[in-house]
Amino acid sequence: MIEGLPMAVAAEGLPDRVRIHEVGARDGLQNEPSTVPVEVKAEFIRRLADAGLRTIEATSFVHPRWVPQLADAEELFPAVADLADRAGADAVRLPALVPNERGLERALALGVREIAVFGSATESFARANLNRTVDEALAMFEPVAARAKEAGAGVRGYLSMCFGDPWEGPVPVAQVVGVCRRLLDLGCDELSLGDTIGVATPGHVTALLAALNDAGVPTGRLAVHFHDTYGQALSNTLAALRHGVTAVDASAGGLGGCPYAKSATGNLATEDLVWMLHGLGIDTGVDLGRLTATSVWMAERLGRPSPSRTVRALSSQGTHDTRGSQGTQVSRDSHKEQ
Template sequence: MAGLPSAITVYEVGPRDGLQNEAEPVPTAVKAELVRRLLAAGLPVVEATSFVHPRWVPQLADAGELLDTLAGDLGDAARDLPVLVPNERGLDRALERGCRHVAVFGSATETFAQRNLNRSWDQQFAMFAPVVERALAAGADVRAYVSMCFGDPWEGDVDPDRVVETGQRLLAMGATQLSLGDTIGVGTAGQVGDLVRRFVAAGTPVDRLALHFHDTYGQALANVLAGLLAGVTTYDASAGGLGGCPYAESATGNLATEDLLWFCRGLGIDTGVDLDAVVAASAWLADARGRPSPSAVVRALTG
């Protein structure tokens, strides 16, 4: 197809976003092995965990233990695994372990900001500002997520201009990349292209944008295609299609890494990732969890 990039970056979020919504916490040793397998498959970025308070996301209560385990396996390279930091305390814990890549998680809507961050939409920026400033001063880069970019389970359709304003405020703080999330999976290809064009028209370089899709309505890969045609070359995905959001019950699984890799292979787009190795990692994790993988490609290649 004309107008597509020759290569993209797959930003693996499975160990963090994929496992945060599990009914029961996954053992630290299993998480560490998953990270190792995904790195060995050639994924260039693997987001490891989140330094969120255990009361809010008990599935990630072992964040420090996990990074310590990975440091023993990977040495200094473990410091390059991104981690989510919801606030300054989370940043403190990440910097104590020498993390070089951190992320903050904002909201495009008022209601989700209140439910997820216990802040108003406007107040969230005051919370993030010192996190970003201190992270940059410590030599770390900062990724910013924007959730509810296309629809919100409480507010309905989301004004794309509000999404652009949210993202630009986070970039102005010093975030190096902005991941636009369809948290509940209601976005369509037309909306995706429109939102990317609005960001570009507002002065945001397209190479600063990433896209994060959920497959609730089966639209994730169509939305990827719209993003590719709009010039976006970084896509979040979760091995095996795991994930959701503990504060948005209608958020189902993330776009499966394997489905994205298969899709890109068919389009002749290079990812640098070994599809078979990712499938094997997801099949191994499915066995460890005692449940089949949600990924269509995993089921097809292992069935």
């Protein structure tokens, strides 16, 4: 491809623009075997913002015993909070995951404006992840969502195991729909449907989205979150886009997995997603060259290559922007808006 960019060929029935919900700094780094220094995390988030990402999930206010890699939330969030104060289209949304009311208090005290809660469509994973039943977890989230709303904060609901569970197998569509409806009733503004162990296929994705529509869940309030265990993340994303979904979770460089489901491999790589979207003529606002350089930079700090195919391809061609957030070199391969 010329200058490291795909040729844009639009397809009917797809949105003009997709909002990428970048989860690398939280969902990606929480699965690392050791804690990444807070200054590296802050620089990672700034580089992602400079690459054009406008929703970057910053951290999680969980107890350090649960996820020790994110124990530095009180130090990290103030280091990047100014990104949310940028003017107009340059402002960056910095949501944070909170598990309970104590986590919410910590987040609101630092000025977090958007929070997320993390539920499960299955009983087995609810117990493994939250040490609660599905009903108990939803009861725990109810006051969290209510207090967040009172404080003027947005609320996102993550729902894991929407397609398959390592203990229970395939998850019935009706079961997922029921939990989704309950999360919306709690006050979630957006629901992210998680394929936590990466077993979904396009037909399954389409069936779930259709069932949610039939149950009165607006597609505009849905996002999708795919893992690439069986190489289906991009095809599943395309199926969701054809159904009208315009918000997609992804992780820079394909970082991440799930500490509570060992069969879960990495998230959909943001670069792979951007390559596909730009090839379809869909606007993301993301500079693919800068994003690739950011993932190369982070991979160097983690001591291993990025699993993203696009990162590897562009890196081998030398077609990524190497300036990061502090440098001055301008690459001829910087992405131009479609």
